[in-house]
Amino acid sequence: MKFAVLINEGPYQHQASDSAYLFCRAAIAAGHQVTRVFFYHDGVYNAIKFAEPPQDDRNIVKRWSKLAEEHGVDLVVCVAAGLRRGVKEEVLAPGFRISGLGQLIEAGIEADRLVTFGD
């Protein structure tokens, strides 16, 4: 089955990005496909490459980059939400790309299920 995911909150402040990541990993392990993760609202902050959490904590940004690299998940940062908040090409971690809200609607049309994670 094809899953798409929407993330509405940044890393750490809320559990949304953690829950979404663990959901995606479990979906892939179960043989499903995660076609796209769309980052909206504060979710765009998940893409900031400068993040450097304490050694004994999870690195949320790197985890997403790795998922993109290993499983071809398309990580899309909303351009409008990103501009408003200063998340642009200059700060983007590997595996993320910036595009329009249309990519969210397209994901909703093409995937079998769209699951939202937020506050």
Next chain:
Amino acid sequence: MKFAVLINEGPYQHQASDSAYLFCRAAIAAGHQVTRVFFYHDGVYNAIKFAEPPQDDRNIVKRWSKLAEEHGVDLVVCVAAGLRRGVKEEVLAPGFRISGLGQLIEAGIEADRLVTFGD
């Protein structure tokens, strides 16, 4: 009177930074001093220089920079919260500086009032 302010949320997602800014401006206009604004939790995102909101919207980051420039308000971004979220020197807008949580406690000790804005 000396005011210090704590901001716990990023720009746009929550009204916290807006309310805090309008409070600071009113305090300064009334002849008070705003000694320090401390940015904690997602509040650290208020310091990202790349922010580019739509032309017809307020520019929250620039507003803070201007307040620092014109009224000597000390804008302090928490180093630990910033590292976790990727808000480091590389992305810092003018007028902001990065320092430790001790600056928050110090502000609480030295100011007559500490007012918190958050979610």
Next chain:
Amino acid sequence: MLHIVNKSPFDRPTLATVARVAQGGALLLIEDAVVAATQGVASPLAEIQKKMPVYVLGPDLEARGLNERVIEGVTVVDYNGFVQLVAEHRNCQSWL
């Protein structure tokens, strides 16, 4: 003590907590909390009004189109009034 609340009583238990805990001083409603001071809304505000004066931030009421619905006994202030309330009280607590 100045108690500052920024959340709608429909969305968070904050105002109910203030009604239970706060012993005196004053209450200021800002941001989404301003809806608590409007007509036809049942909230713990009436209970709080027995203990302390209640203020509401005008600019937040106006933004939400609710400025003509303010209930009796609540004083509308602007940001200048907000600053004055903080200065007048020995301490303050933002109920996040």
Next chain:
Amino acid sequence: MLHIVNKSPFDRPTLATVARVAQGGALLLIEDAVVAATQGVASPLAEIQKKMPVYVLGPDLEARGLNERVIEGVTVVDYNGFVQLVAEHRNCQSWL
């Protein structure tokens, strides 16, 4: 429809809204919402259980030290079970 709730019933009205609106399917409690499925907590969950099966995410219960307090009639699932629930239902709604 799979209804997904992530907020504590003490902190948000979400679960009460689901009890009012949701007509069937299933409910999954994740993140802070897991507290609704623990003993001694009064919440709209009992009402929802009359309409649909209720699941709770085990890893979130364990993180909060609440896994031994789950009330009867609620099924604990892991992330794999979360994925299965989404796949089994024709559509889903995260009640943010």
Next chain:
Amino acid sequence: MKKFMFVNRKAPYGSVYALESLEVVLITAAFEQQVSVVFLDDGVYQLVKGGQTRGIEMKNHIPAYRVLPDYDIDKFYVERESMEARGLTPEDFVVDVIVLSAAELGALMEEQDVVLSF
């Protein structure tokens, strides 16, 4: 064609969800899907007319709902209980709304393919 539903449960201005939800709905217009927009809980405050945002220095985005019918997005649903608990009536809103009971809204939600919640 899929059925998209947008669910708004948060008050405007206190957070950005109301504004950024509207931006998604506007984009959806271009995809020619079946769209419905729902307001319940504090989301009903998103439709209240007469707001003046000058004092908080934000943009007033609520009148933008009025342009949506030009793009064939005209199904605005408001849950009755949420509206009444806030002392509001359909006359208070910037657009024409369809008032539904909680059960009717729940049934409508079941029919959707994609439900997005902000």
Next chain:
Amino acid sequence: MKKFMFVNRKAPYGSVYALESLEVVLITAAFEQQVSVVFLDDGVYQLVKGGQTRGIEMKNHIPAYRVLPDYDIDKFYVERESMEARGLTPEDFVVDVIVLSAAELGALMEEQDVVLSF
């Protein structure tokens, strides 16, 4: 010396406030102020012992409360009503707490110089 009070009203892990509040309290220890830490509403869940965070891949920060008394931070207050509504007792917590009524907590709050809420 000033009286600092930290007020915790949110559950742990669902958001970062519990962890980052603890980090502030730890720093405050170095400033030799009078510190009290309060838990009410869902904040009381921050003290529940026995949590295992491996399944959500986060760090379990709750045991760190146990080190605070070594830095003379040992006033942990829990509001009775919040605790009881959640089916919890003082035996469920990682540290020794002082249980207060809402009125007692309100009176204690009035005495403070700085109240920080997370």
